[in-house]
Amino acid sequence: MNFATIGENIVKLTVKYWDKFLLVGMGYTLSLAAITVVVGAVLGSLLALLRMSKFPPFRWIAAVYTEIIRGTPMLLQLYLFYFALPQLIPFLNRKQYLCVAIALVCNSAAYVSEIIRSGIQAVDIGQTEAARSLGLSAGQTMTEIILPQAIKNILPALGNEFIMIVKDTSLASTFFIGDLMTQCLLIKGTTYLTMEPLIMVAVVYFVLTFILTKLLGAFERRLRRGDIR
């Protein structure tokens, strides 16, 4: 391996393909991650509600779903959704991006529901008892007492989930949906260079997650500041 040549090639590729990476690739990656985390959070919240429902069949459905999603590889889920969804729903035929997004959302919802559930259950049971002993209803206890405290457990974990998803979207390149990793594979295919595009995309992913981690850290410190006062 000639490092000087690799360095030279990276500069050349960057000049030639920067828009593929920074605009197209990152656009797909970030939009996919954003859709996944937002829709995943909504569905995950619903799933968490089911999981904590008083009605046992709801709990079972949510538990089975969560366990299956968490117990099978994400790549496998992507394949299943990618090939099965268009057959079940003709509308999704040749809509690869949508199929992949749905798969990521379904995956993320399971993890988010666990984040929310554990965030709520981490609030001391004494808080519920105190609220109920004062005459607050179960619903008032949840909205006034439990959720405001649970949110401090949930938000940082959701941020971590977002960073995980940003990286997990690279799996979508299996179906060439246009994300960063897809761009890397395309450049690799047209230039017959292997190391250079891989190193380039690694740098982009790293910078992306590094920035997100730092932003999240600042956000967490702000949340915690509320506890000290």
Added chain:
Amino acid sequence: MATFDKLIEVKDLKKYYNGEAIKALDGVSVDINKGDVMVIIGPSGSGKSTFLRSLNLLEVPTSGAIIFEGVDITQKKGPDGKKLNIDLHRQKMGMVFQHFNLFPHKTILQNMTLAPMKVKGVPQAEAEAKALELLDRVGLKDRAGAYPIQLSGGQKQRVAIVRALAMEPDVMLFDEPTSALDPEMVGEVLDVMKRLARNGMTMVVVTHEMGFAREVGNRVLFMDEGRLLEEGTPDQIFNHPQNPRLQDFLSKVL
């Protein structure tokens, strides 16, 4: 002090866990009258906390009845045939916990006004005026804007007491209110409770503070293994205990 008006009638209360494997309460019957200061003593695991927590259904008893102001609150349906709303009855039973359980994300004032405003619909200004008056009574008016984390244990427990009082309950339940406190803070909390008792509040107190039981209680109950083994005036219980288990218990704690 006692007027012998029954406020709470407890009939054959049982609480079992794991089928019948663990009998936390094994048939407790007692009447609590208006103005009573009933102190429940007993060793750890004797069921005294379970008994207290059953009174407002934080623990749902396996069987038995709790008739509070004429309504059996253990039933699914109230006397009017509609679904019994336990929240309505809990409003009238204040509860103070060992670990205070103040709401950490709310100020002291918000802790106190939350339930009156949300549950009873008291206007904010009125609720706050009442809360400040109560805080003044326990010497904490100047801490109204503070958050629970800024208070000492004794201050937190005094706030917890007046938070319960803000709902104007008919009875106050105390679950080991001084057990989590540093020794030098026990006195300030007991003082508040003593004043409350003197003002005629009906109180049920689970405690290890024998001095409080002797001085303030008008009835003392001794529980062991989920049963009520002896009941009497403080003089009877502490100076002339009958049950050998009570004699043994007192020899260890006094």
